[in-house]
Amino acid sequence: MTALSxxxxxxxxxxxxxxAATYLGWRWTHTRRxxxxxxxxxxxxxxxxxxxxxxxxxxxxxxxxxxxxxxxxAWLEExxxxxxxxxxxxxxxxxxxxxxLDKLK
Numbered sequence: 242m243t244a245l246s247x248x249x250x251x252x253x254x255x256x257x258x259x260x261a262a263t264y265l266g267w268r269w270t271h272t273r274r275x276x277x278x279x280x281x282x283x284x285x286x287x288x289x290x291x292x293x294x295x296x297x298x299x300x301x302x303x304x305x306x307x308x309x310x311x312x313x314x315a316w317l318e319e320x321x322x323x324x325x326x327x328x329x330x331x332x333x334x335x336x337x338x339x340x341x342l343d344k345l346k
Contacts, residue, residue, distance in 0.1 A: 249335035267293040285312025299330035
């Protein structure tokens with residue numbers, strides 16, 4: 242982990258990922274504070290959903306020392322085994338940014 246990644250906020254991580262995703266041709270959506278937004282359903286839905294060429298990524302973004310809530314874990318566990326080879330769900334920390342950007346290529 243670099244000093245830069247350990248200092249990166251969740252918003253900075255979101256910006257880095259969405260800018261790269263847009264550049265690489267991914268469609269994406271982000272709902273700020275799914276627990277507070279005026280949407281129906283269970284709270285904790287992943288921060289970011291990306292789709293391109295039949296691949297779908299559900300990402301919960303966290304600052305390096307951030308922790309997932311039980312609702313966030315429940316969503317990721319439900320999404321993980323959905324049976325689609327090209328669907329992937331994960332928590333992503335700043336120290337994993339290079340790895341994730343590689344997956345988006």
